[in-house]
Amino acid sequence: MHELTARLQDLLERFRAGQRVALGRGITLVENERPGFQAFLHHVLVSGIRAARVGVTGPPGAGKSTLVAALASAWLAEDEEVGVVAVDPTSPFSGGALLGDRIRMNDLATDPGIFIRSMATRGSLGGLAATTREVLDLMDGFGFPRLLVETVGVGQTELEITGAADTVVVVLVPESGDGIQAMKAGLMEIADIFVVNKADRPGADRLLKEIRAAIHLRGPAGGPPDATAGHHGVDLSRIGSDAAPKESRRWEPPEGWTIPVIKTVAHAGEGLVELRAAIAAHRTHLVESGELEVRRLARTETRIRDVVERELRRRAWADPTAREHLASGPDRVVGGDETPYSVAAEIVNGLMRGESRE
């Protein structure tokens, strides 16, 4: 599978030469799973991953895009190139405007030091997560030293950010009044840094206190002490797979890291210095504690699982015999004698090698 067609070899060379157009083409190749996309990713990744990846998540309306734009602007001002992936259909990166904000998204988007890609949700959370990680890999392989990924924290997507970022910033706002909700939704478990954005509004200090209390309650060793938290706790081993645990451990904050809670007014640029300092401190902590290596190894294992499972599905439904069985299956089941389980066993036994059959 490592063979590239002449066309993709050409694309790879232009990609390695630093041509932006080639990066864009590579992303389109991967997003649409066109033939050869795995081989292309293999060749891009074989030189390793290097970028510092920061994820920004939180409820809709928390100001995530403004924060991301502010962080990107600050890094650009120091001549550090930034790649941005926004996984949020309502994100201004997808075409919306941030009127009245100090950071003009349009100015940012035309800065040659930044590459912005917004990704539409396409129904399958698992699929979106896989593609997001691959787009980040492409930006990493292209040479961006800093990557920002913005995901809307709705349902279970926020959990997947732990598979995409080294440092997870969870953004909350006073008016959502959802400090406790955030804990329930599992945001508590994934935050390396908390941001209380729109901190000039009423309720900011109460939210700050709630978050600090929750962090304190949980303690540095991870694992919520109260009985109900277990019910809502994030068991990463279940995410994205119903068949087998992906990782045997729950997500735990690294030892020796106290989660900071930072007040910001993103559109006015307030608190940005503190946030950047916290991100830098977390990076240092990750590297020095060895946690970065631990997280990268765990992510790599998840990635291998995901790629294997996607390949199995892809090849299964490209197989002519499997397709025939699938086409005739429903009639046979509704007609009696057969069930989805007998038809599926027929298909799976036809696909897998002898020793994997049952």
Place this chain on the structure above:
Amino acid sequence: MHELTARLQDLLERFRAGQRVALGRGITLVENERPGFQAFLHHVLVSGIRAARVGVTGPPGAGKSTLVAALASAWLAEDEEVGVVAVDPTSPFSGGALLGDRIRMNDLATDPGIFIRSMATRGSLGGLAATTREVLDLMDGFGFPRLLVETVGVGQTELEITGAADTVVVVLVPESGDGIQAMKAGLMEIADIFVVNKADRPGADRLLKEIRAAIHLRGPAGGPPDATAGHHGVDLSRIGSDAAPKESRRWEPPEGWTIPVIKTVAHAGEGLVELRAAIAAHRTHLVESGELEVRRLARTETRIRDVVERELRRRAWADPTAREHLASGPDRVVGGDETPYSVAAEIVNGLMRGESRE
């Protein structure tokens, strides 16, 4: 795979003899994917499916559980046995109380004509959907003529109800003021019947009008006419799989069925007669138009796909060689030369038969 162990053969016999305990054991077997669960489901399903399946979905707090309890009570009063599956961690069926309601959940739960199972969300939406459908199948095979499934309409779970129910009832309430939100979230596309619950509260008539207008705008042939709706439209082909479309068509309302909008005050029993009449009318329509057969065939195809994909994953990670590669993979990738794609290709090529290899 059709072979049953002696223990499961015994369970199957007690299941067929109508022993409630055997139904409960069967559900546990399936929920935990214990060895032989596929064979057990095959033997239960081989005699076909018969139950009328009604799904009730909507936002949290819409009163879905109360409606489900009211419907179940009404059917029980006519000596029709009912199976209930609640897929909602906040559902009163999971242990919460419906204080002050006319229908006492405890009285209902102890009625010998009803079987209630509540299912916790376990992280994977796809996995939950698969198991929910299998639990419904078990109740169907056990002999319940009516099945009710309650799912909370958050994120994308509501879409999966079309894979579990013949008739989908979407419940909204005035105070959520989210008529338009519901359209965006894709509830519009899946509703066979709309219910405006808590219709004694302010705003009920406005919500009713909004829903009727949206139904009228969409027209009987399905497909939203406005440009933005396409963005939010429900493409069922993407649900639960990132590899291949599951169905080639979007969900469309059956021709000749005008979606009724019914006002209820579920806790007071108001509007229940109308709702039951609408459910019965929709059933008649499904049978007479042939749409029931169409839906069952489409669902069977999706089911076969799901079972195949789960089996592929299950067998892959049970394979000793695949497990070895997965265990050594992360170190090899982080060490260089290998990537998740090369390790995955190694694993997949080891699992699949020659003709499916690439």
